[in-house]
Amino acid sequence: xxxxxxxxxxxxxxxxxxxxxxxxxxxxxxxxxxxxxxxxxxxxxxxxxxxxxxxxxxxxxxxxxxxxxxxxxxxxxxxxxxxxxxxxxxxxxxxxxxxxxxxxxxxxxxxx
Numbered sequence: 001x002x003x004x005x006x007x008x009x010x011x012x013x014x015x016x017x018x019x020x021x022x023x024x025x026x027x028x029x030x031x032x033x034x035x036x037x038x039x040x041x042x043x044x045x046x047x048x049x050x051x052x053x054x055x056x057x058x059x060x061x062x063x064x065x066x067x068x069x070x071x072x073x074x075x076x077x078x079x080x081x082x083x084x085x086x087x088x089x090x091x092x093x094x095x096x097x098x099x100x101x102x103x104x105x106x107x108x109x110x111x112x
Contacts, residue, residue, distance in 0.1 A: 010037040010063060019070040030072050038063040040075060042104075061102040073104055080104035 017030035042059030059075050061082075067073070071082045084103040 010039050012038055012040055014038050014040065014061070015074040016065065016067055017072040017074075019068070019072065028070065028072075033074065036063060036065040036067075038065070043076075057104075059104045061100075061104065063100055063102065065100070067100055067102050073102070075104070 013035055015033040016036050017033050019028050020031050021029050023029050038061050040059050040061040043057065045056055045058045047054055047056050047058075057078055057080060059073075059080060061067070061073065061075070067082055067085060069082055069085055073080050073082060082102045082104055086101045088101070
C-alpha cells in the first residue's frame with residue numbers, strides 16, 4: 001500500500017509550522033504555516049506523574065506529511081509541539097515512509 005493509497009484516511013486539516021532555528025534568546029523560530037491533511041485523536045487529558053496531577057492537551061496525529069520533532073502544529077486552535085515522531089516504512093518500497101505518527105503535548109495554562 002503506497003502513501004497515496006492512504007490519502008482517504010487523512011480527512012482532517014491542521015497546520016504545521018516547520019522549526020527553522022532559534023532566535024538570539026534561544027526561543028524556537030518557525031516558518032510560515034502550511035495546511036496538511038491528517039487523522040488525529042486526542043484532547044484534554046489528566047496526567048499523573050511523580051505524585052502530581054496536571055491537565056494536558058495530548059494528540060496523536062497520523063499523516064504522510066513531513067513532520068519532525070520540534071515542529072509546531074495547530075490543532076483545534078491549539079498550538080502544540082511535536083515531541084515524538086515514529087515512521088512506518090512502505091513495505092513495497094522501504095526507502096519511503098508510509099505514514100508518520102506524531103505525538104504532541106501542551107500543558108494546560110502554558111503558551112507557545
